[in-house]
Every structure is written in structure tokens, then in C-alpha cells.
Amino acid sequence: MSDSRVATAGEGxxxxxxxxxxxxxxxARHAVRAATLEAGFGLVAQTKLVTAASELVRNCYVHGxxxxxxxxxxxxxxxxxxxLTISDQGPGIGDLEAALTDGYSTGAGLGxxxxxxxxxxxxxxxxxxxxxxxxxxxxxxxx
Amino acid sequence: xxxxxxxxxxxxxxxxxGLGSELDDKTAVLFADELSxxxxxxxxxxxxxxxxxxDVIDSFAARILVEIATMAxxxxxxxxxxxxxxxxxxxxxxxxxxxxxxxxALSVEHALKKLSTPESPRERPGGSRVR
Ligand SMILES: Nc1ncnc2c1ncn2[C@@H]1O[C@H](COP(=O)(O)OP(=O)(O)OP(=O)(O)O)[C@@H](O)[C@H]1O
Ligand SMILES: [Mg+2]
Numbered sequence: 649m650s651d652s653r654v655a656t657a658g659e660g661x662x663x664x665x666x667x668x669x670x671x672x673x674x675x676a677r678h679a680v681r682a683a684t685l686e687a688g689f690g691l692v693a694q695t696k697l698v699t700a701a702s703e704l705v706r707n708c709y710v711h712g713x714x715x716x717x718x719x720x721x722x723x724x725x726x727x728x729x730x731x732l733t734i735s736d737q738g739p740g741i742g743d744l745e746a747a748l749t750d751g752y753s754t755g756a757g758l759g760x761x762x763x764x765x766x767x768x769x770x771x772x773x774x775x776x777x778x779x780x781x782x783x784x785x786x787x788x789x790x791x
Numbered sequence: 792x793x794x795x796x797x798x799x800x801x802x803x804x805x806x807x808x809g810l811g812s813e814l815d816d817k818t819a820v821l822f823a824d825e826l827s828x829x830x831x832x833x834x835x836x837x838x839x840x841x842x843x844x845x846d847v848i849d850s851f852a853a854r855i856l857v858e859i860a861t862m863a864x865x866x867x868x869x870x871x872x873x874x875x876x877x878x879x880x881x882x883x884x885x886x887x888x889x890x891x892x893x894x895x896a897l898s899v900e901h902a903l904k905k906l907s908t909p910e911s912p913r914e915r916p917g918g919s920r921v922r
Contacts, residue, residue, distance in 0.1 A: 674815050677847065695847065695878035696885065702849040703886075706816075750887045760850045764886035 660721040668714045676705045697788045700768040703761035704734040712736025729789040737781040795821035804836040812844045819855040827862045839902045843874035853888045860893040873902040
């Protein structure tokens with residue numbers, strides 16, 4: 649994770665990781681795991697957020713042609729949590745409603761990644777278009 | 792050590808493989824190939840995958856595990872996933888991935904015990920043969 653940058657921005661720390669190669673998927677997972685530990689997540693919440701991140705980072709790499717992951721520590725008040733932003737400049741998601749449905753995949757996947765990731769977090773925002781690519785913002789609170 | 796760097800141990804007619812805390816995509820695919828080859832070569836009757844250490848199973852890893860179980864079944868062996876951590880189980884349920892056709896056990900010990908008793912019809916995925 650030598651090329652991850654760490655910046656201090658106002659209230660919460662922000663770090664950014666590139667998603668350009670297959671190894672970056674693993675690095676991203678490690679970084680999210682470390683952030684959940686630091687933020688004080690319980691074991692189940694840790695696993696859910698790392699898994700959601702894994703799905704979205706892989707989508708970014710496989711379907712979006714790569715991009716980046718930004719990890720943001722949200723600090724109290726009122727609540728502590730983590731916000732992850734996964735973005736790419738890829739082709740965008742053609743049929744968003746279908747993409748969020750379990751079992752829909754334009755590739756060889758099981759098609760549970762996007763819908764599953766949404767269920768694993770507290771907040772889920774998705775912006776996609778052929779011009780802007782795809783950006784997913786997920787948030788999970790510590791408690 | 793196998794090509795995938797996941798050790799595969801032979802205990803009589805059972806192959807026992809211990810996965811690490813991480814299953815990255817490349818390792819998973821190599822491991823699936825390696826394991827199928829070993830099942831075919833040794834004529835193993837069962838495969839126990841020790842996933843006690845594995846702390847994330849995402850949809851990619853889940854797909855590989857189901858594929859491993861299917862391949863092994865086609866080669867005449869049962870696969871038991873042993874020792875899944877409870878946060879991983881909870882997460883898989885939320886992903887909507889119940890790992891159809893894959894036998895599970897609480898631990899490697901339970902798995903080996905399970906394998907020494909005849910298969911009950913309920914846990915027979917896709918009509919594999921009792922032996
Ligand atoms: N970042 C992205 N850019 C473009 N298309 C995307 C992106 N993320 C998802 N998609 C589209 O949405 C579909 C559903 O995504 P989802 O993650 O649910 O399934 P999958 O990646 O195909 O399979 P898996 O179950 O292995 O994740 C994808 O097949 C793809 O067409
Ligand atoms: Mg996906």
C-alpha cells in the first residue's frame with residue numbers, strides 16, 4: 649500500500665487508494681479492515697463492510713476499468729462511522745434497476761455483488777452515467 | 792505446498808486443505824484447479840476445506856467454493872466446508888449466497904465425523920452416490 653495517500657481533512661481522516669490492478673483489490677480490503685478496527689467496529693460489522701467494499705472494488709476494477717477507493721473516518725458528533733467512496737470513469741451501469749437485482753450479471757458473476765453490498769451497509773448512494781462513470785458511496789455507523 | 796500455496800493434505804481417502812485468512816481471486820482459481828486434479832489423481836472420496844481462518848467470503852469466493860464442490864462431486868467426492876466463522880455466515884446470508892450444494896460442518900473434527908457416517912438423503916446435493 650505504498651502509494652496510498654493519507655490526508656487530514658477537517659473532521660475526519662481521508663485516505664485514497666488506487667484500483668488499477670488485481671493486487672489492489674486485496675490492498676483495498678486490508679485498508680478497509682484496518683479502518684474498521686480503528687473505528688471500533690464489532691466483528692460482524694467489520695466483516696459486512698469489508699465484504700461490501702470487496703464487491704464494489706471488484707466491480708470498479710472488472711466493470712469500470714479501475715478507479716479509486718476513498719476511505720473516510722466519520723467522527724462524532726453525533727456518530728462515528730466509515731464512509732467509502734468507490735469511483736470509476738467506466739461505461740456506467742446501463743440498467744441500474746436490473747443491476748441491483750440479485751442474479752443479474754452482464755459477466756460471469758453471480759450478480760449478487762451490487763444488491764448484496766447495498767444490504768450490508770447503512771447508507772448506499774449510487775451515481776452512474778456513461779459520461780461520469782460510476783460512483784458508489786457507502787456508509788456504516790459503528791453502532 | 793501446492794501451486795496455489797494452499798496446503799492440501801491427504802488423510803486416507805480424504806483430502807484436507809487449510810485456507811488462510813484471505814482468499815484472493817488468483818489463489819482461489821489456482822486452488823480450485825489444483826484440488827480437482829488431486830481429487831482425480833488420488834480418487835479421494837471427500838474433501839474437507841478448513842475455512843476457520845478465512846475472514847471474508849465475497850461473491851467471487853462464494854462462487855469458487857460452489858464450483859469446487861460441484862467439480863468434486865462430478866469426480867465422485869463430497870466437499871465439506873469446515874469452521875465457517877459466524878460473521879462470515881451472517882454476511883453470506885445477507886449477500887443472498889447460501890452456497891447451494893455445499894456441505895458444512897462446525898469444525899474439521901465435525902466434518903471428519905460427518906464423513907465417517909453414511910450420507911443422509913437430505914445432504915445429498917444433486918444426487919451424489921452414497922457409499
Ligand atoms: N462500476 C461499474 N461499472 C459498470 N457496470 C457495473 C459496475 N458495477 C456493476 N455494474 C453492472 O452491474 C451488474 C451487476 O453487478 P453485480 O456486482 O451485482 O454482479 P457481477 O459483478 O456481474 O457479479 P458478482 O456477483 O460476481 O459481483 C454487472 O454485471 C455490471 O453489468
Ligand atoms: Mg460484482
